[in-house]
Amino acid sequence: MNLLYIGTGGFIGAILRYSISKFINQKFPFSSIPYGTLLVNIIGAFILAYLMSLSIHKIEFSKEFILFFGTGMLGAFTTFSTFMYESISMIENNNLLFSAIYVSVSIIAGIFSSYFGYILGRS
Amino acid sequence: MNLLYIGTGGFIGAILRYSISKFINQKFPFSSIPYGTLLVNIIGAFILAYLMSLSIHKIEFSKEFILFFGTGMLGAFTTFSTFMYESISMIENNNLLFSAIYVSVSIIAGIFSSYFGYILGRS
Numbered sequence: 001m002n003l004l005y006i007g008t009g010g011f012i013g014a015i016l017r018y019s020i021s022k023f024i025n026q027k028f029p030f031s032s033i034p035y036g037t038l039l040v041n042i043i044g045a046f047i048l049a050y051l052m053s054l055s056i057h058k059i060e061f062s063k064e065f066i067l068f069f070g071t072g073m074l075g076a077f078t079t080f081s082t083f084m085y086e087s088i089s090m091i092e093n094n095n096l097l098f099s100a101i102y103v104s105v106s107i108i109a110g111i112f113s114s115y116f117g118y119i120l121g122r123s
Numbered sequence: 124m125n126l127l128y129i130g131t132g133g134f135i136g137a138i139l140r141y142s143i144s145k146f147i148n149q150k151f152p153f154s155s156i157p158y159g160t161l162l163v164n165i166i167g168a169f170i171l172a173y174l175m176s177l178s179i180h181k182i183e184f185s186k187e188f189i190l191f192f193g194t195g196m197l198g199a200f201t202t203f204s205t206f207m208y209e210s211i212s213m214i215e216n217n218n219l220l221f222s223a224i225y226v227s228v229s230i231i232a233g234i235f236s237s238y239f240g241y242i243l244g245r246s
Binding site: 002003006007008009010011012013014015017018019041044045047048049052067071072074075076077078079080081082083084085087088091092103106107110111113114115118 | 130133135138141170175194197202204210230236
């Protein structure tokens with residue numbers, strides 16, 4: 001039964017990731033940085049940390065809700081494989097500098113947004 | 124219709140991520156590094172890059188297959204939000220060194236596995 005909650009969350013999360021990434025990439029089509037993936041990853045990192053912090057410090061969510069919303073939906077909303085593929089594609093296209101900027105910004109902004117979500121969840 | 128392919132892939136990918144991460148974390152329960160997430164992220168990065176490289180250089184996959192298997196399944200199989208949450212949890216628990224190791228190893232191994240998948244797909 002747990003797997004059904006995770007899978008349903010994954011179904012929604014993957015569709016949201018695709019739709020939002022596509023929308024963002026259409027808004028910034030000539031850019032060298034894949035803003036779509038960057039944005040969903042940073043937003044997802046923030047929301048997951050906020051949710052987990054709330055569940056630790058303030059609200060007793062059901063296990064099913066955490067599996068659906070956290071593990072399934074937010075897990076699938078963000079992606080590591082596309083992030084890495086975009087990074088090596090930029091290296092392949094001789095954009096080593098942009099690849100390094102993309103990786104650095106993703107990690108630094110990801111850590112900060114996750115930490116901010118965590119702090120906000122317990123405050 | 125595209126969204127259905129992506130969602131179905133996301134359903135399967137999220138369940139696989141949870142099941143494999145859980146299995147790995149049970150095998151290494153006393154470790155400081157979250158090997159479960161690390162492993163799925165590196166495996167997913169490799170397979171996505173291999174798939175995309177094959178589709179560029181060798182095999183004409185249908186758009187639906189790429190949406191289902193690449194965007195949906197492999198996108199949801201790997202995760203950035205959990206990766207970031209685990210990293211800041213380690214900082215919160217005063218394991219700054221392990222957090223730095225976890226982030227560095229994830230990125231370095233992710234880039235290498237993605238690049239290896241890409242090279243293998245066109246060789």
